[in-house]
Amino acid sequence: xxxxCRKIINQFVKRSxxxxxxxxxxxxxxxxxxxxxxxxxxxxxxSSTRELVNQQDSPSDVxxxxxxxxxxxxxxPYPVWNRRDRxxxxxxxxxxxxxxxxxxxxxxxVGSIMAVTLADKNAPGKQNRFVGICIDRAGHGLYHYFVLRxxxxxxxxxxxxxxxxxxxxxxxxxxxxxxxxxxxxYLRDAPLEYSTFRLDMEPVSVLKGxxxxxxxxxxxxxxxxxxxxxERHNLKGVLPLDDYITEKMKKQKQHPQxxxxxxxxxxxxxxxxxxxxxxVDQIMTEVYKRKEKIQKEKFQKRGQEGxxxxxxxxxxxx
Amino acid sequence: MLGKLFPIPKxxxxxxxxxxxxxxxxxxxxxxxxQSFSTSPCLNQIIKLSRMKVVDNSMLGRKAELASKPxxxxxxxxxxxxxxxxxxxxxxxxxxxxxAYIVGLRQNQKENVPRFDSNNIVLVxxxxxxxxxxxxxxxxxxxxxxxxxxxxILSIATKFV
Amino acid sequence: xxxxxxxxxxxxxKFKKSFGVGSGPAERIKxxxxxxxxxxxxERLEAKESYCLETRGYVEQLIQIAIRxxxxxxxxxxxxxxxxxxxxxxxxxxxxxxxxxxxxxxxxTDFHFLPKKVPGSGVQMGILELKGNPWxxxxxxxxxxxxxxxxxxxxxxxxxxRMEKKITPDLRNGDHDKLEQAAxx
Numbered sequence: 001x002x003x004x005c006r007k008i009i010n011q012f013v014k015r016s017x018x019x020x021x022x023x024x025x026x027x028x029x030x031x032x033x034x035x036x037x038x039x040x041x042x043x044x045x046x047s048s049t050r051e052l053v054n055q056q057d058s059p060s061d062v063x064x065x066x067x068x069x070x071x072x073x074x075x076x077p078y079p080v081w082n083r084r085d086r087x088x089x090x091x092x093x094x095x096x097x098x099x100x101x102x103x104x105x106x107x108x109x110v111g112s113i114m115a116v117t118l119a120d121k122n123a124p125g126k127q128n129r130f131v132g133i134c135i136d137r138a139g140h141g142l143y144h145y146f147v148l149r150x151x152x153x154x155x156x157x158x159x160x161x162x163x164x165x166x167x168x169x170x171x172x173x174x175x176x177x178x179x180x181x182x183x184x185x186y187l188r189d190a191p192l193e194y195s196t197f198r199l200d201m202e203p204v205s206v207l208k209g210x211x212x213x214x215x216x217x218x219x220x221x222x223x224x225x226x227x228x229x230x231e232r233h234n235l236k237g238v239l240p241l242d243d244y245i246t247e248k249m250k251k252q253k254q255h256p257q258x259x260x261x262x263x264x265x266x267x268x269x270x271x272x273x274x275x276x277x278x279x280v281d282q283i284m285t286e287v288y289k290r291k292e293k294i295q296k297e298k299f300q301k302r303g304q305e306g307x308x309x310x311x312x313x314x315x316x317x318x
Numbered sequence: 319m320l321g322k323l324f325p326i327p328k329x330x331x332x333x334x335x336x337x338x339x340x341x342x343x344x345x346x347x348x349x350x351x352x353q354s355f356s357t358s359p360c361l362n363q364i365i366k367l368s369r370m371k372v373v374d375n376s377m378l379g380r381k382a383e384l385a386s387k388p389x390x391x392x393x394x395x396x397x398x399x400x401x402x403x404x405x406x407x408x409x410x411x412x413x414x415x416x417x418a419y420i421v422g423l424r425q426n427q428k429e430n431v432p433r434f435d436s437n438n439i440v441l442v443x444x445x446x447x448x449x450x451x452x453x454x455x456x457x458x459x460x461x462x463x464x465x466x467x468x469x470x471i472l473s474i475a476t477k478f479v
Numbered sequence: 480x481x482x483x484x485x486x487x488x489x490x491x492x493k494f495k496k497s498f499g500v501g502s503g504p505a506e507r508i509k510x511x512x513x514x515x516x517x518x519x520x521x522e523r524l525e526a527k528e529s530y531c532l533e534t535r536g537y538v539e540q541l542i543q544i545a546i547r548x549x550x551x552x553x554x555x556x557x558x559x560x561x562x563x564x565x566x567x568x569x570x571x572x573x574x575x576x577x578x579x580x581x582x583x584x585x586x587x588t589d590f591h592f593l594p595k596k597v598p599g600s601g602v603q604m605g606i607l608e609l610k611g612n613p614w615x616x617x618x619x620x621x622x623x624x625x626x627x628x629x630x631x632x633x634x635x636x637x638x639x640x641r642m643e644k645k646i647t648p649d650l651r652n653g654d655h656d657k658l659e660q661a662a663x664x
Binding site for chain 3: 262
């Protein structure tokens with residue numbers, strides 16, 4: 001009788017003492033200063049205070065084309081707001097534009113066939129070229145990357161390239177296309193003919209201003225085992241998988257824990273994991289302006305150089 | 319006491335009621351149905367008893383492929399116990415012990431390094447000369463700066479990616 | 480930078496036992512639907528602190544997308560239809576709340592902590608309300624009591640006392656500076 005009583009009293013005392021204990025702050029990022037701590041002491045015009053943000057919201061005179069944000073998804077920052085740093089993001093964007101002024105990075109999507117030339121000190125021509133279909137593009141800011149896949153001599157090969165790696169010498173788009181899915185990792189479990197492309201493929205020209213063609217091909221998958229559970233991914237570019245999976249797997253697929261129907265209307269989930277539309281507009285306007293300015297400067301430089309060359313030639317003639 | 323509650327089946331019964339526990343390099347057969355298992359993607363690391371594909375044109379490799387008895391790693395010649403690109407391994411193939419070099423991995427790689435659809439090895443003799451005369455698949459270009467016995471493998475390669 | 484106009488946790492709170500033991504994320508959303516509906520209907524809500532703060536995010540997001548997209552946007556209408564269980568509130572959202580919060584640069588909700596009955600134990604309760612609601616304020620407005628006769632007398636007495644103290648500082652403690660100041664003034 002006495003023992004449980006004492007236990008309860010002990011618990012009560014412990015609980016009431018808890019509010020007087022000093023709180024222990026975990027030192028996970030002990031070597032870094034949190035961004036929102038630094039933010040209070042920054043005086044740059046990029047201030048994140050509400051009034052200035054509202055000023056930036058006002059409609060600007062520059063009209064950004066609507067598809068600009070889909071062509072340049074690499075300019076969007078990491079969406080988790082307490083890990084972000086506006087100054088670092090701005091500097092990164094500047095670096096990206098500087099790199100884009102040096103190397104021509106064309107418009108491409110998941111599903112388009114590309115060729116990448118890479119500086120390779122061990123190769124005989126100091127260059128290495130790889131052709132393949134783009135099966136994924138991801139990463140934020142300067143760390144944007146894309147993955148190419150090809151089948152060479154009956155062996156599937158995939159290479160991941162960082163888009164802003166200075167070792168990249170040339171990026172070509174041989175065939176501009178879109179596919180039905182945002183990622184094509186399922187080609188690993190499909191017959192190799194779907195991911196075989198000739199290394200000496202010639203570029204297919206696309207009319208300027210025309211819509212990007214959509215390749216609505218449906219892939220026939222190999223029987224299981226697969227590297228992932230493709231039946232749960234709701235793939236659009238794949239023929240129905242009902243023949244390959246068991247009854248139990250079909251049932252499992254409809255389980256609420258896997259389907260997660262509650263995520264469909266979760267407003268905060270969307271707000272936490274994606275970047276706000278207004279902010280996207282801000283970033284894209286800024287990038288568009290900078291890009292146009294850089295291009296103008298580039299043209300002017302070229303024009304001046306051309307004039308100088310003409311002058312030199314005239315002097316030589318004289 | 320435990321034995322009475324959960325009688326352990328004899329060895330021949332285990333073999334009869336075999337269930338494939340999981341795929342990948344560590345696939346094994348167990349008599350007991352699985353209660354819980356991880357659904358995280360496989361790391362695809364090369365450890366002891368990982369199954370490898372011989373990609374040179376040696377008779378031994380072709381024979382193993384026809385008999386569908388892939389080479390298995392018995393030992394890895396580094397201190398990590400995990401084989402990476404360009405590491406030397408000891409494999410058991412058709413009842414023989416052979417040394418081999420890893421020339422392609424299924425594992426996710428760093429940027430600019432190719433990832434292959436299978437784990438590839440090239441067999442070598444004890445003195446370092448390759449058993450075959452030609453390699454049938456492309457080889458990662460980042461292995462070109464290797465020195466020593468690896469240059470002999472590079473000399474029989476047909477393509478680099 | 481941070482587009483939220485109110486403090487947001489990086490991970491959502493799990494509602495334990497929102498509909499009895501064993502309730503999961505589906506029940507959490509169900510509970511939130513009820514809370515959002517109640518808040519838009521009554522404009523004020525008294526609940527657990529965690530429930531209030533979690534509801535706050537959803538209400539703010541709902542009002543913001545309603546302001547941005549208007550009632551002709553199919554997706555916004557779908558979201559409003561999902562979150563407001565009583566359908567007459569959809570009209571309230573677009574016709575009353577959208578004009579009210581259109582020019583706000585701050586959050587459109589307010590949160591207040593309620594005191595605990597026994598300090599150190601029990602659940603922390605709170606109040607969530609829409610700004611500009613017709614109810615009397617949660618934090619009572621303090622009456623200006625300076626004009627009451629007793630206060631006027633007291634304040635004048637205080638002032639007098641201070642003046643005296645300035646003029647006759649304590650010389651035993653060596654307060655020469657104060658003496659000089661008094662002489663100067």
